[in-house]
Amino acid sequence: MATGGERTHFGYQSVPLEDKQGRVDDVFHSVARRYDLMNDLMSGGLHRAWKDALVTAVNPPKSDRNFHVLDLAGGTGDVAFRIIDAGGHGVRATVCDINADMLQVGRERAAARGLDGVVTFEQGNAEELAYPDCSFDCVTIAFGIRNVPRIERALDEAYRVLKIGGRFLCLEFSSVDVPGIDALYELYSFQVIPRVGEVVTGDRDAYQYLVESIRKFPRPKEFARMIEAAGFRRASFRPMTGGVVALHSGWRL
Numbered sequence: 001m002a003t004g005g006e007r008t009h010f011g012y013q014s015v016p017l018e019d020k021q022g023r024v025d026d027v028f029h030s031v032a033r034r035y036d037l038m039n040d041l042m043s044g045g046l047h048r049a050w051k052d053a054l055v056t057a058v059n060p061p062k063s064d065r066n067f068h069v070l071d072l073a074g075g076t077g078d079v080a081f082r083i084i085d086a087g088g089h090g091v092r093a094t095v096c097d098i099n100a101d102m103l104q105v106g107r108e109r110a111a112a113r114g115l116d117g118v119v120t121f122e123q124g125n126a127e128e129l130a131y132p133d134c135s136f137d138c139v140t141i142a143f144g145i146r147n148v149p150r151i152e153r154a155l156d157e158a159y160r161v162l163k164i165g166g167r168f169l170c171l172e173f174s175s176v177d178v179p180g181i182d183a184l185y186e187l188y189s190f191q192v193i194p195r196v197g198e199v200v201t202g203d204r205d206a207y208q209y210l211v212e213s214i215r216k217f218p219r220p221k222e223f224a225r226m227i228e229a230a231g232f233r234r235a236s237f238r239p240m241t242g243g244v245v246a247l248h249s250g251w252r253l
């Protein structure tokens with residue numbers, strides 16, 4: 001346990017910056033085996049449509065042209081599988097995640113789909129990537145960035161490993177501003193999700209963290225500025241489902 005120094009949020013709790021990653025890791029160790037099921041239950045299947053919008057923006061070539069995507073905080077491989085399904089034979093994906101349990105579920109899913117060698121799973125911290133500069137045609141991150149303690153470092157790293165002309169795409173929960181819907185969303189988030197999480201995964205706290213971390217994430221305009229500050233150009237975002245999530249984009253030009 002660190003003393004003094006910089007602090008950050010773990011959900012609504014203020015914690016030493018150095019402690020956040022360990023607590024996030026505990027959350028995903030605990031829920032890894034039920035993670036995909038919970039995504040369907042919590043979002044009523046909507047996460048599939050949000051991820052499909054991300055894949056459409058990735059626009060993987062349908063031809064045999066080589067196209068290598070890095071899916072950061074890629075967990076159990078959901079986004080990577082969708083990108084592979086949408087593209088041609090030249091498309092490959094590397095899933096990089098800090099959590100060995102999430103990656104293990106992903107490797108098993110890849111093997112069941114016959115995708116060994118097309119989707120590879122590598123353990124790594126988004127804040128400090130082991131890949132050389134300019135290695136990937138596209139870098140994606142879905143519902144991952146708000147879990148990373150030093151978001152600016154992860155954005156800098158995404159920029160560094162992206163090829164010139166490549167696109168960064170980030171799907172993340174955002175802020176619901178539609179009157180009426182915002183109150184319902186609040187109620188659903190805080191009254192329903194932690195209870196469903198408790199029943200399905202046995203870990204209520206993990207899902208309490210999830211909903212709190214969404215509220216603590218920067219609003220989309222501010223996050224777009226952070227993307228620009230990392231060097232990306234033409235930063236833009238598209239709110240979806242009344243602002244429940246936003247798809248952020250930036251180019252390395």
Ligand SMILES: C[S@@+](CC[C@H](N)C(=O)[O-])C[C@H]1O[C@@H](n2cnc3c(N)ncnc32)[C@H](O)[C@@H]1O
Pocket residue numbers: 021024025028072073074075076077078079096097098099102124125126127141142143144147148149
């Ligand atoms: C909500 S899950 C998202 C998984 C996947 N992208 C999806 O959409 O299904 C968040 C993931 O972020 C990962 N993560 C958290 N901190 C990370 C870090 N510093 N570097 C890489 N991955 C991290 C967690 O291990 C977890 O798998």
